[in-house]
Amino acid sequence: MSKGVDSLKFRVAIVGAGPAGYFAAQALQNLANDDRTFEIDMIERLPTPWGLVRSGVAPDHPKIKTVSKVFEKIASQESFRLFANVEIGNDIAIAQLQEKYDAVIIATGSSLGKTLGIPGEGLRGSLSAATFVPWYNAHPDFVGVDTPLDSDTAVVIGAGNVAMDVARMLALEPSELDPTDTADHALDAFKKSNIRKVYISARRGPEHAAFTSPELRELPKLEHTNVVMQKGDIEAAIVRAGDAPEKDVKSNLDAMLLIAENPKTENDRTMEFLFQHTPQQILGTDRVEGVVYSTPNGDVTIKCGLVITAIGYHAHGIEGVPYENGKVVNTDGHVNGNLYVVGWAKRGPSGVIGTNKSDAAAVMQLLVEDLKSPKNAGDISELLTDQVVVTQKHWQKINEAEVEAGEPYGKPRKKSVLREDLLNLAGHAKN
Numbered sequence: 363m364s365k366g367v368d369s370l371k372f373r374v375a376i377v378g379a380g381p382a383g384y385f386a387a388q389a390l391q392n393l394a395n396d397d398r399t400f401e402i403d404m405i406e407r408l409p410t411p412w413g414l415v416r417s418g419v420a421p422d423h424p425k426i427k428t429v430s431k432v433f434e435k436i437a438s439q440e441s442f443r444l445f446a447n448v449e450i451g452n453d454i455a456i457a458q459l460q461e462k463y464d465a466v467i468i469a470t471g472s473s474l475g476k477t478l479g480i481p482g483e484g485l486r487g488s489l490s491a492a493t494f495v496p497w498y499n500a501h502p503d504f505v506g507v508d509t510p511l512d513s514d515t516a517v518v519i520g521a522g523n524v525a526m527d528v529a530r531m532l533a534l535e536p537s538e539l540d541p542t543d544t545a546d547h548a549l550d551a552f553k554k555s556n557i558r559k560v561y562i563s564a565r566r567g568p569e570h571a572a573f574t575s576p577e578l579r580e581l582p583k584l585e586h587t588n589v590v591m592q593k594g595d596i597e598a599a600i601v602r603a604g605d606a607p608e609k610d611v612k613s614n615l616d617a618m619l620l621i622a623e624n625p626k627t628e629n630d631r632t633m634e635f636l637f638q639h640t641p642q643q644i645l646g647t648d649r650v651e652g653v654v655y656s657t658p659n660g661d662v663t664i665k666c667g668l669v670i671t672a673i674g675y676h677a678h679g680i681e682g683v684p685y686e687n688g689k690v691v692n693t694d695g696h697v698n699g700n701l702y703v704v705g706w707a708k709r710g711p712s713g714v715i716g717t718n719k720s721d722a723a724a725v726m727q728l729l730v731e732d733l734k735s736p737k738n739a740g741d742i743s744e745l746l747t748d749q750v751v752v753t754q755k756h757w758q759k760i761n762e763a764e765v766e767a768g769e770p771y772g773k774p775r776k777k778s779v780l781r782e783d784l785l786n787l788a789g790h791a792k793n
């Protein structure tokens with residue numbers, strides 16, 4: 363990018379090092395020209411960046427994670443700095459950042475799982491995907507989560523891609539996860555798991571499912587898991603969808619029909635789809651014993667020892683930022699003053715990782731139009747007190763160490779889980 367001698371240098375802080383944050387940084391890098399440049403500081407609560415690419419994407423989907431190469435390229439630019447292990451709202455107030463920077467961008471996603479609000483949801487063995495997914499992905503805050511896998515049946519509630527990821531992770535032959543970056547503690551637990559039957563339940567019919575068809579189309583390829591859909595359910599949905607269903611609906615229904623018509627397999631493990639099952643109650647005294655559903659044919663009880671709810675997310679609030687309906691209050695990404703928002707915190711938990719690219723680019727265009735002259739008020743380094751900061755160089759050490767540790771096992775990386783271990787890898791050892 364060419365930088366004119368008289369170009370205006372704006373300082374921008376991005377809060378959150380997930381896909382939306384990186385794509386916002388990339389959009390700013392692309393908007394730099396002879397007249398204006400951007401010094402970008404990305405701030406992250408965890409000692410590691412990459413957000414959902416590290417702690418959300420299913421370990422058996424390594425291709426989706428290759429976008430991290432794009433993130434590292436963005437981070438390699440001279441004008442980019444990482445301040446990880448620093449929490450905004452806790453260590454530093456958002457208003458303090460707003461004073462220092464020409465613009466502040468919230469890119470903190472939606473980390474809290476929505477709840478059903480039905481009796482029994484608080485029982486042991488009833489978990490949100492917002493807890494279970496980061497547990498198997500080695501998120502430091504979820505390492506100790508109680509995930510009882512000792513019963514023979516699990517139920518996953520929701521008909522989106524997160525429910526599908528969770529159901530697949532529970533129903534896979536665990537040795538298939540050996541060459542992945544699944545957290546060691548989760549891999550051990552999956553290997554000891556008694557779960558052999560996993561139900562995935564949708565409250566509406568197949569024509570309304572939020573799965574995407576590539577995810578459906580990979581199911582018949584599972585080598586050690588029977589995947590069951592009732593053909594009658596899919597045929598009825600095809601009739602209801604009519605002669606001219608939307609392209610995505612048609613593609614999903616075609617994929618589902620293939621699953622339903624797939625010859626029966628006799629594996630130990632089964633993943634079965636239930637449609638038009640609306641959860642009413644989770645049964646149990648000390649722990650989960652079953653789920654009661656209402657269906658068009660009356661109430662049905664499914665006995666199980668684990669229930670995972672994957673029905674969407676809402677954003678975790680940051681003090682000083684306005685929220686409504688689980689999102690940051692904004693107009694096309696502008697919050698107020700010099701505060702902006704991108705990604706799931708802006709539009710809610712929808713879309714795939716790439717959706718954040720065009721979304722962030724549109725918001726950055728608007729932000730750049732709002733910028734007049736740089737305020738030259740300093741940067742976050744003047745606000746840090748005793749935080750142990752993980753910079754890009756530190757993160758590179760963690761990254762290289764994890765990749766190296768994975769090599770003997772044929773894994774893309776062996777993740778460290780505890781903050782202390784991550785900080786040690788970063789070279790921040792406490793002696």
Ligand code: NAP
Nearest residue numbers: 520521522523524525565566572672673674711712713714
């Ligand atoms: P989602 O796609 O919005 O699906 C949420 C599901 O929860 C819907 O089926 C919804 O059913 C159901 N639901 C909501 N409230 C419910 C309730 N009270 N009772 C029962 N069911 C309820 O959300 P997500 O699965 O969390 O995924 C979030 C985004 O990440 C999506 O855009 C998804 O595609 C993306 N993602 C992509 C991948 C991938 O590309 N491989 C992987 C994971 C996630 P109704 O339609 O009936 O409300």
